[in-house]
Amino acid sequence: MSVTVDAAPRRPLVRWLVFATVVLAMLMHAIDQTSVATALSAMQADLGASLAWMGWTITIYSVGQILILPFAGPLGDRFGARRVYLVAVAAFTLMSVLCGLSSGTVELIIGRFLQGLAGGVLLPVATAIVSAEFGPDRDRAIALFSTAFPIGAVLGPLAGGLILTFASWREIFFVNVPVGILLVCLGRALIRETPRAAMGGVDLVGVGWLTALLLSGMIAITRIGSFGEGWTGPASVVVAGAVALVAGRFLLRHLHRHPDPIIPPRLLTGHSLGVMNVMNVLFGAAVIGFSALLPHYAQIRYGMSPIASGGLLTVRAVFMIVVSAVAVGLLRRLGHRPLLLAGMAAITVALVLIALPPVHSGPEVWLSLGAAVMGLGMGFASPSSANAGMHLVPEQAAAVSGLRVLFRQAGAIVAVSLVTAASSAAADPAAANTVAFLALAVVMGGAGALAMRIPNQRGRW
Known part of the structure; x- marks a missing residue:
């Protein structure tokens, strides 16, 4: 989005209230995205659907986000970020109600798709609002704003586990309703409209x-x-x-x-970007697929409770946040390739650990170890992979960043769809999931082999 005109400064308290409002919206989006993974077994049992179709509740959400990305920026430019933000929050809240009231799998899948569309709009327009509100301090504000997703990754699985322990899977969606109403009211009262621009063509x-x-x-x-x-x-x-x-x-x-x-061809194959794009597909299949499948796997193989299985993703998120801070400090000294390779090696080890039976410990400790190693690997790989693509064509960093999201989500869609289909058809779903994690480890090894071909870059770019 093209928000370049600084609005007249307001009192710091008001600016930070605006910031808190849009961060809360992103937290709602992030928590919903991660908490649903803990409820796959509960939704499957309640709706009587196969796991293959229930997996669509995760993958179709990603499809919605991918498809709306090309529209989100132009819509904010044409109608104003404030208006688009309010509509997106209201739509996300309404679709949460639809998901919670679903009496069948088809209704739930449609609701999740529409939720994904609304959630995909939130990030670019919320970023534009923060940028316009903070003016010359926008860089620090946006950097702080970007922590919403890691925090959501910590809170989401715990929230999903707690809700399932004391209520049903439907409350995972209904809890968004009072939050969404509050956000619409705060947004109308606090957020100013951003400058508008002519809406560019959309493919x-x-x-x-x-x-x-x-x-x-x-x-x-x-x-x-x-x-x-x-x-x-x-x-x-x-x-x-x-x-x-x-x-x-x-x-x-x-x-x-x-x-x-919608996807510039020169960014598909040129400047070593072809290798990066294939690597991102494999990376998304292994890493995002792991996040979507781990709680269900822990429940069906080891009989873990929803809150315990969801807590595994929280362990992963905590390690990822801590290690990411270390990786950012090492990027200029070592370059992105060593960190990327180290992270991918750790992710491969984590997937193997998850698939193996516990050694000298209970399943909770063993799976927590695997989740911690996964978080360590993601902490090294995520910041370095972001830089690995953007430094190749720094003048098109935003487009490359968007493609990274698209290819990773595409890989996750394929992985989750394949694993849930295989588990649904298998006589022993737990064994099928075990094989799936080993297969994802092989996929991650392939991504690591591709990463070795990416040019390294030290210092600034």
């Missing part, structure tokens, strides 16, 4: 082909578990897979022909 055709590719691919993967249903199972996989191939082909052709495509 609607590209978004359409990307939507078709993601949804058909997810359907094809999900239907793999239906091979025992006669000819309709394999036929549905073939049809959905064919649609995905056609959509992918037309998307690539469109990207090379459109003057301002």
Whole structure:
């Protein structure tokens, strides 16, 4: 978004109230994103759905965020960040009600998709609001603002576990309602409108082909578990897979022909970015897939409670936050490649530990160890991987950052869809999940091999 005009300064208390308001909105988004992972088993039992389709409650949320990203900035420029922010918060709250009231899997999946759309709008417009409010101090304010997601990663699994311990999975969504109403009221009272600009063109055709590719691919993967249903199972996989191939082909052709495509082709393969993009797909499959699947795995293999299984993600998040601070301090001295390789090695070890049976300890301690090693690896790999892509084309850092999110979420969508489909079809879902974590370790090893080909960069860029 293009918010470059500084608004007239206001009293520090008001500015920080505005800051707290938008941070609370991002926390609501982040906590909802991570807490749902703890409720997969509960939702599956209550709605009577297969795990393969219940996994869509996680993946479809990511699809919504991916698809709305190209629109979020232009919408804020055209209608004003304040107005778009208020609509997004209200829509997120309303969709939370729809999710909580869902009587079937289809309703829940639709609600989660619409929630993902609203959540995907929040980040760019909230960033624009903070930038306009703090003027010359925007760099520090935005840096502080970016801590909302790590904090949400700590609180979300605990919140989901606590809610499931004392209530049902529906309250995970209903708890957003009073928070959302409060945020709309505070936003209307405190947030000023940002300067508006002409709305740039949005590649609607590209978004359409990307939507078709993601949804058909997810359907094809999900239907793999239906091979025992006669000819309709394999036929549905073939049809959905064919649609995905056609959509992918037309998307690539469109990207090379459109003057301002949703994904610039030069950022797909040029300047070693092709290696980075493939690495990000594999990284997202292993790391985000781990986060989405670990609570369910702990519950079905070891019978852990929702609060204990959700706490594993909190352990991971705490280690990630602490180690990230160390990694940021080492980036200029060592460059990003050594830190990236060290982080990926630790992530691979963590995935293997999670898959192995506990050694001289109970499952809670053993899985906590694996989660801690995963957090350590993510702490080294996340800051370094962000720099690894952006330093290649620093003049297009924002676009590269957006692509990193897109490719990682795409990898996560494939991983979660495959694992939930395989678990749903398996006679022993716990054993299937165990094999899945070992497979993710192999995927992470492949990402590490690609990372060795990325040019290193020390110092400033």
